[in-house]
Amino acid sequence: MEKIKKHIKTYLDYPIDGIKYYDLNPVYKNPKIRKELVNNCIQLIKDIKYDYIALIEARGFLIGSIIADKLKKGIVLCRSKKNRLPGKIFTVKHKLEYGEATMQVQEGSGKVLIFDDVIATGGTGNGAYSVLKKAGYNPVYALYLVELTKLKPKSNIPYKSVIQY
């Protein structure tokens, strides 16, 4: 894990004052480290039973797609950009470490594992949980690449994280 941590850069006061931002772009840019991260993710969720991986826009889409492809799982999109999903959609408003956001999901059913890059307060993960429930899914577990333990994240469902700060 220390090897991966070396590729996570921190920025103070980004995107707003008082926030220490964890930038995973150097990990995404490095195929060897990225692969190590993906393998760690797969290891952490190997005993969890679910039908789909629900990916949180936008950074959850990246590694989440690779994991879903490797595990041959379908993908459900949790979109934060409004009006990008056609058909019957469900919406929730939620808080995150540095603001508020909206999340939308298309109607569906089945057990889902929620995936995002970072869990800070847990507001985004819980937003995903609520909107997936509203849409007809059964969110059973969550996985995050990075967990900011000092913020004491709150989660409606059990979760695991690859890297902790």
Ligand code: AMP
């Ligand atoms: P939260 O809802 O507080 O758990 O925040 C998680 C969401 O906001 C994730 O989608 C992250 O991408 C983003 N985020 C929140 N805090 C940070 C941080 N300190 N560094 C990087 N991303 C963050």
